Amino acid sequence: MTYRNILIVKLSAIGDVIHALPVATALKKCFPQARITWVVEQPAYDILTNNPYIDEIILFEKTKFKSLAGFYRHAPGFINVLRERRFDLALDLQGLLKSAIISFLSGAPQRLVYCNAREYSDKIGKKVCGPNSDGHIVERYLDVVRELGCKIDEPEFIVNITEKETALSNAIAKQAGLDLAKPFVVLMPGTNWPNKCWPADKFAQLADKLFESDLIPVFAGGKADITAMKEIIRKSAVLPIDLIGKTSLKQLAFIIKNARAVVAGDTGPMHLAAALNTPVIALFGPTDPNRNGPYGTGHLVLTTGRFCQGCWRRRCPDGKDCLADIGVREVFEAVISLVRL
Structure with missing residues (x-):
């Protein structure tokens, strides 16, 4: 038909x-x-x-x-x-x-x-x-x-970034102090569920360790993540580059496409990174990475060690910080393993 x-x-x-x-x-x-x-x-x-x-x-x-x-x-x-x-x-x-x-x-x-x-x-x-x-x-x-009788060999994710969006992205990066020619890692502190978020102090520690390894940490996300970003800045030894709330989706896509890797929870920009074939270190707790993990190869998923992992609850009924037991060193080593491939 x-x-x-x-x-x-x-x-x-x-x-x-x-x-x-x-x-x-x-x-x-x-x-x-x-x-x-x-x-x-x-x-x-x-x-x-x-x-x-x-x-x-x-x-x-x-x-x-x-x-x-x-x-x-x-x-x-x-x-x-x-x-x-x-x-x-x-x-x-x-x-x-x-x-x-x-x-x-x-x-x-x-x-x-x-x-x-x-x-x-x-x-x-x-x-x-x-x-x-x-x-x-x-x-x-x-x-x-x-179901319609169509054969699908390899899924294709088309994200078309125009010349105008590229120019605007370059200008935003420059204004923030980011040299796109240097190796950088995008860090995403926000998600739409409170218990999908990795703690702010751990993001701050990770950013400092990346600086020590000559990788520039670049924080990105929506305006809803500004409060978390303020806490990260307060706890960081070195002031990271902050693009929180400063990009459109396509501008964020351009930044991500030029990054060496992305660290994020189960959130839209993490899936955007996977669609763009940028290596992802995905931090999972309440959701199932088999269903919602970064699609494709070349990514790493780190999960909380709790027995209730994958509970699909927006808030923990026991008041646990779901992702808190994922360590900074564990995430840092995962970043290095992907960046140095």
């Missing part, structure tokens, strides 16, 4: 949208005549721009639909935008009620939802559980494409 208009619904989070990037490439290669449209929320929008395998990006502005009045005001226009495209296939890779509703409202007669669908989203689309239903999330998403 062939398709003319295919809709991908993957709204958030940044890491999950990055995981789904190979779906667009695989669909376009399998159905080159098809127009690929992606519905996404604002935080991850930037990562999809200028992708040659995505013909259109539709922004879903969630805040407009939170109130009943907002829903009545904005829903008709959004539905019209979807229906005008005349989709014949919709892939719900979010697997939640809101994404299922978008898939349904698109009018696509064929709707597929990936294996881990929740909130009754599998009642709106056909649930696809392929051979990787217990494997990495990238492969789970691609199983939905395989």
Whole structure:
């Protein structure tokens, strides 16, 4: 069967949208005549721009639909935008009620939802559980494409950094005192779960050890990480380079692409680094690296030694600092082992 208009619904989070990037490439290669449209929320929008395998990006502005009045005001226009495209296939890779509703409202007669669908989203689309239903999330998403009879050799992560974004990234780096020609390591102190974060004092100690080894520590992340960064600066012997809250996603991608390695917890920028083939030292506690670890080869995963590792809880019920038992020396040696390969 062939398709003319295919809709991908993957709204958030940044890491999950990055995981789904190979779906667009695989669909376009399998159905080159098809127009690929992606519905996404604002935080991850930037990562999809200028992708040659995505013909259109539709922004879903969630805040407009939170109130009943907002829903009545904005829903008709959004539905019209979807229906005008005349989709014949919709892939719900979010697997939640809101994404299922978008898939349904698109009018696509064929709707597929990936294996881990929740909130009754599998009642709106056909649930696809392929051979990787217990494997990495990238492969789970691609199983939905395989259900269509498409052959996928090697997943492709397309992150297109334009000349303008490159120029802006160079300017930001220069202003921060970072010489991109010198060896540097990107450190990501923030995550969206409190218990995914490695302690600030350990990041400070790691930064000092990197300086001693002629590797420049560069801290990056979103504005939500500014408080953690202040603590890291306060506890560092040498003032590290601070890019926290100073880059867009594409600018961050440029910085990461030029780094020797990235140290991070289970967070979107960590998955961005893996997608860009920059070596990653990933620090895992409450989540499962078999499902959510850095995709591909050349990365290292360090996990907490606790019996409850992989509990999938946003906050520890016992008040434990989940990643605290991952030592600075352990992380430092992992960095050195990847940088010196």
